[in-house]
Amino acid sequence: MLKPGDAVVLEDPSYSYNLPIFQSAGLRIFPLPVDKDGINPEDLLGLHKKHRIRMIFLNPIFQNPTGTVLHINRRKRILELSSEYGIPVIEDDPYSLTSFAGEEISTLKSMDNNGNVLYISSLSKIVASGLRIGWIIGPKSVIDRLSDAKQQVDFGHGSFTQWIANDFLDSEYFPAHIAGLRGHLEKRRDAMVSSLQQFLPKKWIIIRQMAEFICGVG
Ligand SMILES: Cc1ncc(COP(=O)(O)O)c(C=O)c1O
Numbered sequence: 017m018l019k020p021g022d023a024v025v026l027e028d029p030s031y032s033y034n035l036p037i038f039q040s041a042g043l044r045i046f047p048l049p050v051d052k053d054g055i056n057p058e059d060l061l062g063l064h065k066k067h068r069i070r071m072i073f074l075n076p077i078f079q080n081p082t083g084t085v086l087h088i089n090r091r092k093r094i095l096e097l098s099s100e101y102g103i104p105v106i107e108d109d110p111y112s113l114t115s116f117a118g119e120e121i122s123t124l125k126s127m128d129n130n131g132n133v134l135y136i137s138s139l140s141k142i143v144a145s146g147l148r149i150g151w152i153i154g155p156k157s158v159i160d161r162l163s164d165a166k167q168q169v170d171f172g173h174g175s176f177t178q179w180i181a182n183d184f185l186d187s188e189y190f191p192a193h194i195a196g197l198r199g200h201l202e203k204r205r206d207a208m209v210s211s212l213q214q215f216l217p218k219k220w221i222i223i224r225q226m227a228e229f230i231c232g233v234g
Contacts, residue, residue: 017161018043018070028047030080031075050079054076071103075107075111077112078115085121105124139181
């Protein structure tokens, strides 16, 4: 979908394995800082005017590594800019199903009326990373091109693991599995917080201040 020299926007900081993928494709990478509400759409507009951005790659819900959620007003503005300037958005969303605080956060894809968002997600964080199964939602023409590219790269994913994943997603057990996973993650978060408070009380204050600064969490 892109060619060497095309300009793409990434969050800064972002998932560390994204960078080499974009670099090896010869793309020009423009990092946008993430504050407690995600990236600022007006920064994106400024970059687009200077560099003609060809793609925006975002992890809007529980962003890795900051944990931030892109603010609803920013999500709306990014979609507006994407439509106005014809810039596709890739929404990387491996984490929204892991929410344990009960938040209902709309994905960009669910708010997109113009077909500008390609949504990608994965079983890695909710079932097993070893399955190497993910999915994409987007316009048929784009999916056809991507399927063709994947076929040329690896001849397609093994069907056995896809059968297993399909049965699991269809099974009655799946909703209970997600509920259990959320409970485990919440317990782990609480254990981490209390261990930091107990064993690193001085550093804990600094970590807390950093978290408040970056993510707005106490
Ligand atoms: C934001 C983000 N995107 C993608 C991935 C990779 O997921 P997968 O195992 O499906 O390749 C991760 C893994 O940590 C991630 O945090």
